[in-house]
Amino acid sequence: MKSCTVQSRSLRFHYWQAGTGRPLILLHGFPQTAYEWRHQVESLSDQFxxxxxxxxxxxxxxKPRHRVTRSLLARDLIDFMDALGLERASVVGHDWGGMIASKAVLEHPDRFERVAFIDTTCSVWIPWAMNGYWFKVEGLAEAFFERHHRAFIDLLFGGIPADYPGPPENPWPNRLPVGADPSRLFGPDALEHYRRAYADPDTHFHCIQYYRSGVPFHRRRGESFEFVPESEIARMWRHPGGIAKHPDHGEFLVYAPEDLHLRYAGPALFVYTPTVVPGPFRPGGSHADFAAGNPAAAAFATHFPNLETVGHAGTHFVPEEAPQLLDRVLRVWLARPTA
Structure with missing residues (x-):
């Protein structure tokens, strides 16, 4: 796998590349970089x-310090394709990469052969993902990343206990559950890579912007929507009993009301874990009714009518935790005809 750069209309992109054949684009999530796809870049390069x-x-x-929206990030992807001379491609997105991919294929469907989503959402936020609320509270994320960015990465990818304070200062625990050992999944090279990547204050700015401006919360009112201002989210987050005790917490807020009536007819795949779709899994397969009671999951079937689903009873970081499983799933799905 080669480390490359290309200049688009507005950004100089760094990317990893390998193989020849039909183009396949892999988009990373938070708090990671394209390095999270190192296994798939190599393994899938024999065909793509x-x-x-x-x-x-x-x-x-x-890392220009601009306001970030999902439309901007989708436009970035199109510009990246244009800079490489890619008229059409298949795209796979994990976490935030999936949120970018969904916007791109809904707004530019002619540019994509198919789309796969790995443990993400596409238009509706999951209320148990507390970081989505926390990022909107002015000052909290800024202070946390300035002081604790390394401890955050060390805990998440190295299992090293952290000494940062809990809620409301941050939404994450400072210890992992007993028996959890992410160092086995990621290894010292990955830990060091993410330490370096998340030491940059300009990256901290973008972490905050992605969630604060890129995920504007709305309440659904039938076929219309009501914007929920950041000041209201801040009041919810600072509730004396914690946000979980706030009477308005628990509703599934929509962050892409403008996409309500958009559909992508091409092949789509949703690989999910209990992070996004909690509940019991059948051995070796998906939920029988994966979207029941979960508007965030149901939104995939609405926007992507040609959808397949695969459940994985593992952690959120599927590309690094289960690279062989994901490789098999993607190969089977990518081999299917598009029509």
Missing amino acids: AVFAPDTRGFGGTD
Whole structure:
């Protein structure tokens, strides 16, 4: 796998590339970089020209301090394709990469052969993902990343206990559950990579922007929507009993009301874990009714009518935790005809 750069209309992108054939783009999530796809870039390069870019603000890609929206990030992806001369491609997105991919294929369907989502959402936020609320409280994320960025990465990818304070100062625990050992999944090279990547204050800015501006919360009112201002989210977060005790917490807020009536007819795949779709899994397979009672999951079937689903009873970091499983799933799905 080669480390490459390319200049688009507005950004200089860093990306990893390997292989020849039909183009396949892999988009990373938070708090990672395109390095999270290192296994798939290599393994899938025997059949595809694989490209894994660092998205705006992360890794080796430019970090202009601009307001970030999902439309901007989708436009970045199209510009990246244009800079490489890719008229059409398949795209796979994990976490935030999936949120970018969904916007891109809904707004630019003619540019994509198919789309796969790995443990993400596409238009509706999951209320148990507390970081989505926390990022909107002015000052909290800024202070946390300035003081604790290394401890955060060390805990998440190395299992090293952290000494940072809990809620409301941050939404994450400072200890992992007994028996959890992410160092087995990621290894020392990955830990050091993410330490370096998340030591950059410009990346901290983009972490905050992605969630604060890129995920505007709305309450659904039938076929219309009501914007929930950040000041209201802040009051919810600072509730004396914690946000979980706030009477309005628990509703599934929509962050892409403008996409309500958009559909992508091409092949789509949703690989999910209990992070996004909690509940019991059948051995070796998906939920029988994966979207029941979960509007965030149901939104995939609405926007992507040609959808397949696969459940994985593991952690959120599927590309690194279960690379062989994901490789098999993607190969089978990518081999299917598009029509």
